[in-house]
Amino acid sequence: MVNIGLLGLGTVGTGIVQIIEDRKNYLQKLIGTEINISKILIRDMNKKRRIGIHEDKLTTDFSEIVGDQDIDIIIEVMGGLEEAYVYIREALNRGKHVVTANKAVVAKHLEELTFLAREKNKAFLYEASVGGGIPIIKQLKEQANLNNIQEIKGILNGTSNFLLTKMIEEDLDFKEALKMSQKLGYAEADPTDDIEGYDTRRKLRILTTIGFKDRVKEESILCQGISSIKTIDIQNIKSMDCTIKLLGTATLKDNKYYALVEPVIIKKNSYFGKVDYATNLVSFVGNKVGELRFYGEGAGSFPTANAILSDVIDIILKNYHKNYSLESNDLDNINKLFQGRYYIRTTLENDTKDKMIRYINEKEITDKLITKEKDVAFITKKILKKEIENIISKFNIRTENYFIGRLEV
Amino acid sequence: MVNIGLLGLGTVGTGIVQIIEDRKNYLQKLIGTEINISKILIRDMNKKRRIGIHEDKLTTDFSEIVGDQDIDIIIEVMGGLEEAYVYIREALNRGKHVVTANKAVVAKHLEELTFLAREKNKAFLYEASVGGGIPIIKQLKEQANLNNIQEIKGILNGTSNFLLTKMIEEDLDFKEALKMSQKLGYAEADPTDDIEGYDTRRKLRILTTIGFKDRVKEESILCQGISSIKTIDIQNIKSMDCTIKLLGTATLKDNKYYALVEPVIIKKNSYFGKVDYATNLVSFVGNKVGELRFYGEGAGSFPTANAILSDVIDIILKNYHKNYSLESNDLDNINKLFQGRYYIRTTLENDTKDKMIRYINEKEITDKLITKEKDVAFITKKILKKEIENIISKFNIRTENYFIGRLEV
Numbered sequence: 001m002v003n004i005g006l007l008g009l010g011t012v013g014t015g016i017v018q019i020i021e022d023r024k025n026y027l028q029k030l031i032g033t034e035i036n037i038s039k040i041l042i043r044d045m046n047k048k049r050r051i052g053i054h055e056d057k058l059t060t061d062f063s064e065i066v067g068d069q070d071i072d073i074i075i076e077v078m079g080g081l082e083e084a085y086v087y088i089r090e091a092l093n094r095g096k097h098v099v100t101a102n103k104a105v106v107a108k109h110l111e112e113l114t115f116l117a118r119e120k121n122k123a124f125l126y127e128a129s130v131g132g133g134i135p136i137i138k139q140l141k142e143q144a145n146l147n148n149i150q151e152i153k154g155i156l157n158g159t160s161n162f163l164l165t166k167m168i169e170e171d172l173d174f175k176e177a178l179k180m181s182q183k184l185g186y187a188e189a190d191p192t193d194d195i196e197g198y199d200t201r202r203k204l205r206i207l208t209t210i211g212f213k214d215r216v217k218e219e220s221i222l223c224q225g226i227s228s229i230k231t232i233d234i235q236n237i238k239s240m241d242c243t244i245k246l247l248g249t250a251t252l253k254d255n256k257y258y259a260l261v262e263p264v265i266i267k268k269n270s271y272f273g274k275v276d277y278a279t280n281l282v283s284f285v286g287n288k289v290g291e292l293r294f295y296g297e298g299a300g301s302f303p304t305a306n307a308i309l310s311d312v313i314d315i316i317l318k319n320y321h322k323n324y325s326l327e328s329n330d331l332d333n334i335n336k337l338f339q340g341r342y343y344i345r346t347t348l349e350n351d352t353k354d355k356m357i358r359y360i361n362e363k364e365i366t367d368k369l370i371t372k373e374k375d376v377a378f379i380t381k382k383i384l385k386k387e388i389e390n391i392i393s394k395f396n397i398r399t400e401n402y403f404i405g406r407l408e409v
Numbered sequence: 410m411v412n413i414g415l416l417g418l419g420t421v422g423t424g425i426v427q428i429i430e431d432r433k434n435y436l437q438k439l440i441g442t443e444i445n446i447s448k449i450l451i452r453d454m455n456k457k458r459r460i461g462i463h464e465d466k467l468t469t470d471f472s473e474i475v476g477d478q479d480i481d482i483i484i485e486v487m488g489g490l491e492e493a494y495v496y497i498r499e500a501l502n503r504g505k506h507v508v509t510a511n512k513a514v515v516a517k518h519l520e521e522l523t524f525l526a527r528e529k530n531k532a533f534l535y536e537a538s539v540g541g542g543i544p545i546i547k548q549l550k551e552q553a554n555l556n557n558i559q560e561i562k563g564i565l566n567g568t569s570n571f572l573l574t575k576m577i578e579e580d581l582d583f584k585e586a587l588k589m590s591q592k593l594g595y596a597e598a599d600p601t602d603d604i605e606g607y608d609t610r611r612k613l614r615i616l617t618t619i620g621f622k623d624r625v626k627e628e629s630i631l632c633q634g635i636s637s638i639k640t641i642d643i644q645n646i647k648s649m650d651c652t653i654k655l656l657g658t659a660t661l662k663d664n665k666y667y668a669l670v671e672p673v674i675i676k677k678n679s680y681f682g683k684v685d686y687a688t689n690l691v692s693f694v695g696n697k698v699g700e701l702r703f704y705g706e707g708a709g710s711f712p713t714a715n716a717i718l719s720d721v722i723d724i725i726l727k728n729y730h731k732n733y734s735l736e737s738n739d740l741d742n743i744n745k746l747f748q749g750r751y752y753i754r755t756t757l758e759n760d761t762k763d764k765m766i767r768y769i770n771e772k773e774i775t776d777k778l779i780t781k782e783k784d785v786a787f788i789t790k791k792i793l794k795k796e797i798e799n800i801i802s803k804f805n806i807r808t809e810n811y812f813i814g815r816l817e818v
Binding site for chain 1: 555700715729
């Protein structure tokens with residue numbers, strides 16, 4: 001029997017228990033023994049649960065789980081950052097394999113936990129931390145064995161994608177779309193991480209670190225969110241026969257790389273443009289295999305639980321990269337040199353507005369200009385992204401008063 | 410050192426040699442030892458080669474390779490059917506791991522070779538046999554551990570997809586498109602397997618056998634090719650704002666399954682509609698993970714070699730499903746009950762043509778009718794596919810005089 005300690009019994013934890021129950025006979029045949037969730041860490045013993053679990057299995061005390069000699073694998077799906085990190089580290093230190101879906105912990109501590117797992121000769125796997133149900137982490141690790149990964153690109157955050165899709169499809173404004181997303185369970189009460197791009201940045205940091213074989217930090221990724229997008233932006237985007245997606249993009253060439261998270265305006269009918277609601281798409285380019293694209297559910301109880309359990313099966317069957325480690329290729333970050341064509345909309349009082357229009361006209365950086373009352377929207381020629389930051393700071397434009405999206409059309 | 414015997418030094422074989430050379434240092438670090446192609450089976454010692462290979466490595470005698478105690482893994486990329494099969498079987502029998510890209514052999518002997526490998530405690534892997542560079546076989550095996558696979562769908566043949574794309578994009582007729590495909594290396598001198606759908610059928614047979622956990626034979630898959638498609642069909646399809654793809658589709662519900670290979674008319678802007686030229690797209694639906702889609706290069710030296718070498722690395726690192734076997738779920742094939750809306754074009758002499766039009770009008774199966782000289786094209790209501798076969802045989806229409814595509818719009 002393989003005993004598992006489960007940290008957390010929320011949506012994903014419940015999905016894990018259900019899949020194991022559902023596939024009981026099949027898994028027993030596959031691995032030759034039973035998978036048993038022997039202990040579950042919860043916060044509140046009195047909370048009502050969707051599924052029937054024997055009370056003896058529940059505990060509020062982590063030490064009961066990590067101290068249990070019979071537990072081989074610990075699955076962490078409790079969320080949060082500090083506590084989860086401490087538990088994962090402790091579990092590895094005590095000789096347990098660890099599987100987690102926690103992108104915040106993985107993004108922050110990927111190197112430390114990977115090295116610790118290797119030192120202890122245990123697995124530290126995190127398939128579910130990026131792309132939900134899409135099997136991307138293992139893929140990328142394996143393809144990076146045979147390929148120089150030259151580009152990684154993805155719609156990696158279901159919440160922001162759901163929100164943007166709703167705005168485009170149903171002409172909702174940002175607040176309405178956010179409210180609806182929250183009501184339907186696609187956005188959290190505090191949506192900051194999702195709408196400001198931080199969640200996408202974490203995932204891109206994980207993918208680039210694996211794919212580019214260097215320690216790409218979150219700070220090395222430029223990050224622009226979608227919280228300031230207005231109805232006028234949606235109208236402008238639609239009038240271009242386009243849609244907008246929050247994309248993580250990184251390219252590597254001659255040991256130099258860009259890495260950005262930003263709203264990108266693309267043709268409605270492009271591959272990325274057709275990835276709607278809470279689905280995710282991840283693509284990467286290898287110098288041998290060419291471009292590979294992976295599409296699937298970016299979140300949800302079963303898809304995420306499915307990704308976690310595929311890690312668990314790999315551990316039980318010893319089908320994981322036992323010697324896997326992270327490398328340091330010492331790449332140069334050249335985000336400062338990043339150029340693109342940008343859509344910029346500002347909302348300003350008349351005098352500032354006029355000054356800004358004069359300024360950008362003098363600079364000759366715009367192809368197109370749309371003004372409407374206080375809103376000025378313009379599309380730039382190919383310029384340094386830094387230039388835009390210059391304009392924003394020169395005219396002291398507040399965060400809520402501008403929206404920027406890169407054009408990929 | 411891991412010694413490999415390579416059977417075949419054509420496009421893919423050459424790619425394998427090149428990638429191993431190119432990734433030498435990296436692979437040595439990854440697996441802790443060198444990968445060495447120690448012997449290569451070729452047909453003609455005097456043929457000029459694109460790459461420099463030491464003559465001592467080349468042999469025209471298979472027994473020299475299979476008899477070599479130092480060789481652990483045999484890679485088969487020689488193509489063909491009977492000879493390749495005999496060599497693979499012999500290699501497994503002599504205790505070698507085998508990796509192959511040969512879809513014809515895999516389709517015909519999947520069960521036998523899988524069981525033999527298991528008996529001998531060796532690997533028989535065939536990632537490259539379906540989807541070229543797309544890592545689909547391993548994925549599907551793994552997802553089928555946790556999911557009931559309910560649907561498998563794919564553009565699986567690069568040649569026919571290239572050809573159809575050329576016809577749609579450049580208004581070429583079938584012959585011109587075929588000639589161009591042959592000239593560019595996308596179609597073989599004898600393109601029968603590709604354009605009649607046999608190659609797609611083989612791949613669908615492999616995927617369904619893995620995914621549905623039953624031995625789905627080639628004979629259990631209805632198969633319709635594209636060789637009779639004419640310019641008028643392309644025009645009709647384009648006038649519907651659609652495109653046409655040769656799709657393999659299989660669905661499973663309540664132990665009953667359909668499996669078909671047929672031209673399918675879909676919206677130009679749909680996911681499958683946008684997969685052009687020699688690229689492939691495979692999608693499957695699991696009851697837990699939802700739909701997953703995988704896109705990539707369907708053929709080519711490096712993508713195929715890449716897929717083969719990912720199998721080789723899995724063998725060396727023992728990261729393959731050592732106990733993997735095939736199951737027999739005893740499913741019912743219900744192809745006879747398959748229904749769809751169909752586009753049918755026939756080219757007939759006037760009297761037969763009139764009779765047929767009267768017949769289909771009486772049967773009330775058509776939604777729409779387009780006639781032009783000898784060509785009659787009509788779109789049916791949802792009907793049994795069998796009905797179409799009835800019409801074809803009732804009016805004794807010869808293969809080259811009709812074209813059928815299912816509508817998925």
